[in-house]
Amino acid sequence: MPTTTTFYLILSCFGALSLAAVYHTILYLQRRDKVLGYYCLYLWSIALYILYRMVFLNSAEPYMYRYVESLHLHLSIDSNLMWVTFICYVLFLGNALAPVSGDHTRMGRSYRTIIYIITANAVWENIAANIPMEKIAAVLAVSVRVYLSAFAVWVTLRTLKKKEAYYYSIVAGTFAIIFFSLLSVFVQTSFNKVLLNINTWGWMMFGYYLDVLFFSAAMGYRLKLVYIEKEKALKKILEQQTLIRQKEAASLKAACNAREQERNRIATELHDGLGGELSTIRLMAEMTRSPEFGLNGKYLERISAKSKALVQNINEIVWYLNNNNDELCGVIAYIRQFAAAYLDEAGIALSYREPGFIPNIKITGDARRQILFLLKEALHNIVKHAHASKVNIHISAVNDLVIRIADNGIGIPCREGNACQGNGLRNMQQRIGLLQGTMQVLKQGGTTLIFSIPLTVLYNKNDIENN
Amino acid sequence: MITTGIIEDLEDYRNLLQVLFEHNNGMQVLFCAKNAEEAMTEISNNKPGLCVIDINLPGQSGIELVQWIRQNSSGTLCLMCTAYDSDDKIFQSLEAGAHGYILKSEAPARILEAVAELCTGGSPMSSQVARKVVQSFRKSPLSTAAPLTKREEEILTHLSKGLLYKEIAAGLSISTETVRRHCFNIYEKLHVHNRTEALNKYFGK
Numbered sequence: 001m002p003t004t005t006t007f008y009l010i011l012s013c014f015g016a017l018s019l020a021a022v023y024h025t026i027l028y029l030q031r032r033d034k035v036l037g038y039y040c041l042y043l044w045s046i047a048l049y050i051l052y053r054m055v056f057l058n059s060a061e062p063y064m065y066r067y068v069e070s071l072h073l074h075l076s077i078d079s080n081l082m083w084v085t086f087i088c089y090v091l092f093l094g095n096a097l098a099p100v101s102g103d104h105t106r107m108g109r110s111y112r113t114i115i116y117i118i119t120a121n122a123v124w125e126n127i128a129a130n131i132p133m134e135k136i137a138a139v140l141a142v143s144v145r146v147y148l149s150a151f152a153v154w155v156t157l158r159t160l161k162k163k164e165a166y167y168y169s170i171v172a173g174t175f176a177i178i179f180f181s182l183l184s185v186f187v188q189t190s191f192n193k194v195l196l197n198i199n200t201w202g203w204m205m206f207g208y209y210l211d212v213l214f215f216s217a218a219m220g221y222r223l224k225l226v227y228i229e230k231e232k233a234l235k236k237i238l239e240q241q242t243l244i245r246q247k248e249a250a251s252l253k254a255a256c257n258a259r260e261q262e263r264n265r266i267a268t269e270l271h272d273g274l275g276g277e278l279s280t281i282r283l284m285a286e287m288t289r290s291p292e293f294g295l296n297g298k299y300l301e302r303i304s305a306k307s308k309a310l311v312q313n314i315n316e317i318v319w320y321l322n323n324n325n326d327e328l329c330g331v332i333a334y335i336r337q338f339a340a341a342y343l344d345e346a347g348i349a350l351s352y353r354e355p356g357f358i359p360n361i362k363i364t365g366d367a368r369r370q371i372l373f374l375l376k377e378a379l380h381n382i383v384k385h386a387h388a389s390k391v392n393i394h395i396s397a398v399n400d401l402v403i404r405i406a407d408n409g410i411g412i413p414c415r416e417g418n419a420c421q422g423n424g425l426r427n428m429q430q431r432i433g434l435l436q437g438t439m440q441v442l443k444q445g446g447t448t449l450i451f452s453i454p455l456t457v458l459y460n461k462n463d464i465e466n467n
Numbered sequence: 468m469i470t471t472g473i474i475e476d477l478e479d480y481r482n483l484l485q486v487l488f489e490h491n492n493g494m495q496v497l498f499c500a501k502n503a504e505e506a507m508t509e510i511s512n513n514k515p516g517l518c519v520i521d522i523n524l525p526g527q528s529g530i531e532l533v534q535w536i537r538q539n540s541s542g543t544l545c546l547m548c549t550a551y552d553s554d555d556k557i558f559q560s561l562e563a564g565a566h567g568y569i570l571k572s573e574a575p576a577r578i579l580e581a582v583a584e585l586c587t588g589g590s591p592m593s594s595q596v597a598r599k600v601v602q603s604f605r606k607s608p609l610s611t612a613a614p615l616t617k618r619e620e621e622i623l624t625h626l627s628k629g630l631l632y633k634e635i636a637a638g639l640s641i642s643t644e645t646v647r648r649h650c651f652n653i654y655e656k657l658h659v660h661n662r663t664e665a666l667n668k669y670f671g672k
Contacts, residue, residue: 311550311572319553325595333594336629344631354628 006202013205014050020212021047024219033226035095039219042088046208049081053201076125083122086148089177090114096170096218097159114151117144145185152178166221173214180207262366269317277310320368328458329358331368332395335375335403342376343391346383353394359455367458370431371451374439375403377428378449382407388446400437401455406448412441469586472515473499474506474532475548476525480571484519487575494582503527503535510540517544517586520565522556530556530563537564537658546585558599561654562661566590589647590654597626600657607667613659622649 021043028036056078094111121144128140156174159167184203187195195203284303287293319325319334336352343350363371382388386409394404412422425441428449432439437453471488473496475481481499488494497513500506503524510518518536522529533545547560547568557568567590569581581591592600601623604615615623618639625635632643639646 308572311570315551315553318551319595322553322555324555325553330595330598333598333627333629337594337631338629340629340631340634344633 005197006199009198009202010050010054010205013209014047014054016209017043017050017212018047020216024216027219027223031223031226033223035092035098035222036219038088038092038095039215042085042092042215043212045081045085045088046212049085050205050208052078052081073126074130076128079125080122083118083125086118087115090118092215093155093170093174096222097155097167110151114148117147149178149182164221166218166225169214169218169221173211173218176210176214177207180204180210183207266317266321273313274310277306281306316372320365320372323365326362326365326368328361328363328397328401328455331363331371332358332397335372336393336395338372339375339379339391339393342379342383348383348388349390351390351392353392355396358397361455361459363458367435367453370435371401371403371453374428374431374451375405377424378405381424382409382447386410386447397455399455400452401458403451404448405450406442406446408446411443411447469494469582470497470513470516471495471582472497472506472509472513472518472543474501474503474518474524474529475499475521476501476523477521484578487578488582491579494579503529503532506532507535507539510536510543514540515543517546517582519546519548519569519582520560522547522549522554522560522568528556530560533560533563533565544585546582552593553595557593558596561596561600562603562657564658564661566651566654584644584647585651587648588651589644590651591647592626592650592653594626594629597623600653601627603657604660607660607664613656613663615653615656619649619653619656622646623653626650 021040024036024043025040028040090111121140124140152174156171156178159171159174180203183195184200184207187203188200198206281303284295284299284306288295288297288299288303325331325334332355336354340350340352379391382391382405386407388407388409390408392404392406394402394406396402412425425439429439432451432453435453436457437451440448440450440452442448442450471494473481473484473488475484478501481501485496485499488496497515498506498509500509503526506518506520520529520532524532529547533547536543536545544567545560545565547557547565548571549557549568550571552568552570560568567581567585569578569591573581584590621639622635625638630638632646636643636646
């Protein structure tokens with residue numbers, strides 16, 4: 001029969017324990033934290049164990065071994081319940097310390113072995129209850145307890161490496177239960193099984209009480225840590241989102257700027273090109289009208305030629321502004337047709353070699369404009385200055401777009417040295433430089449111009465639909 | 468005698484075309500219209516042999532007029548009149564049923580030539596138009612109703628690579644008129660192909 005002190009001690013500890021169990025269960029249902037879940041399991045297992053003992057310790061019925069009628073077996077229920085608390089404790093400890101251990105696998109394996117050993121021992125005790133093997137049973141019982149204590153001490157020492165409140169609390173809790181278990185065993189084996197009016201079970205209760213106190217504190221710290229982690233993760237996501245939004249805004253702005261630049265360029269081209277030519281046409285017409293200037297009908301022919309040239313210019317603008325015309329093979333066909341018509345009109349023979357293979361890529365409108373300009377310049381020079389009778393054009397498109405224009409004319413007049421750069425050639429160098437390409441001028445039986453532009457530069461990176 | 472109708476919203480150009488055509492002995496101008504709606508009324512009454520249609524009309528577009536003509540006056544040839552030969556609308560009108568096109572800025576003699584050519588079954592085709600025709604045929608395989616002949620395929624390929632008529636003619640030992648005749652026929656097959664496509668889309672395959 002326990003003393004009154006022990007009885008009140010047990011009752012109050014049970015009260016505190018069940019309160020902790022209920023509170024942490026509610027907390028778990030809210031937070032769904034894994035470690036908290038295991039802790040609740042541990043708390044309820046202890047509560048059940050204490051309840052069992054409370055019911056049977058105060059009565060005359062045996063509590064250590066009970067005979068179960070239906071199975072015709074003696075079962076050491078008391079011991080089983082104790083081992084259940086141990087298993088829950090190990091599970092809890094394993095999960096609570098999980099982030100700590102560097103070598104996660106070794107800790108994990110040792111925890112699993114513990115659980116197997118405890119389960120095996122529990123089963124063994126049930127068997128031992130029915131078979132008289134007292135000496136062996138006693139030895140096993142002691143050795144298992146020693147092993148468990150050693151394990152608990154080892155875990156405690158490892159945990160001390162981390163210097164945080166969370167780990168300190170767990171260490172304190174483990175220490176408390178080890179200390180009071182040892183104390184209760186000590187009391188059991190001596191002192192008439194009573195110390196300070198409290199028996200072994202009473203001292204165990206102390207252990208449980210302090211243990212739960214520290215572990216609950218640990219849970220409190222843990223929940224705070226979890227909360228902080230979540231806040232950090234949220235902050236990180238928000239930062240990433242802001243970055244993405246900034247990038248989007250920047251790229252939109254860049255696209256806007258590019259479009260604005262293009263508009264300005266087109267406006268300049270129309271302004272410079274058309275304005276002057278149309279004004280000339282007007283003046284020609286006016287002055288041809290009035291007989292006082294003595295301009296004969298010849299100017300009418302010039303008006304006609306100029307107008308036709310202007311329409312052709314605008315036609316080219318329509319061509320390179322229209323993104324439906326951006327396929328490389330279409331571009332090559334267009335410049336071939338242009339060259340053939342232009343040379344045909346000037347009475348110069350064309351020998352054309354087409355590319356063997358044309359990659360299926362799209363070229364930006366600006367690049368098309370520049371390529372067309374280079375071609376026109378080169379052909380214009382040939383027709384106006386070279387006095388050539390034959391032109392060879394070869395186009396290839398492997399890694400670079402290479403356009404080779406060779407005429408059999410009189411060549412580019414050069415004063416001296418390698419750098420033969422008339423205004424037209426310099427302009428062409430500039431233009432092709434803008435496309436990160438190169439221009440070679442060869443003088444072999446006439447003039448050969450080789451334009452080379454990397455396909456990666458021409459490729460339309462802003463083609464949103466097809467990228 | 469070629470009976471013509473002129474549908475053009477630019478007054479000066481319309482008048483000039485009328486003078487040009489009337490000056491030609493082989494041609495007669497039945498009517499001049501400044502928009503598609505007027506044209507439809509006139510065509511219903513007059514049934515010209517050939518219509519010169521401006522590609523940019525106010526109100527109903529030139530393309531819609533072509534579709535209407537194909538349904539209501541199928542004997543009338545449609546010649547589209549355009550300022551730029553890079554205009555996307557050229558191919559769209561050809562698909563809808565036009566037989567050819569001329570550039571507005573061509574010399575007067577060339578305009579008359581184009582009209583006469585169309586009446587004998589010859590049409591022009593630029594490299595861009597050729598590429599679009601190829602794409603159109605490739606997008607959905609040709610129905611057995613109007614397959615291209617080998618010669619037509621050859622010419623179409625050469626045109627889409629940017630060869631001139633005289634180069635193609637020289638290469639195949641035919642005349643440029645023959646090349647243009649093949650273009651005319653290719654357009655006819657394009658019309659059939661387009662109609663079949665439209666029907667297929669409507670009735671589902």
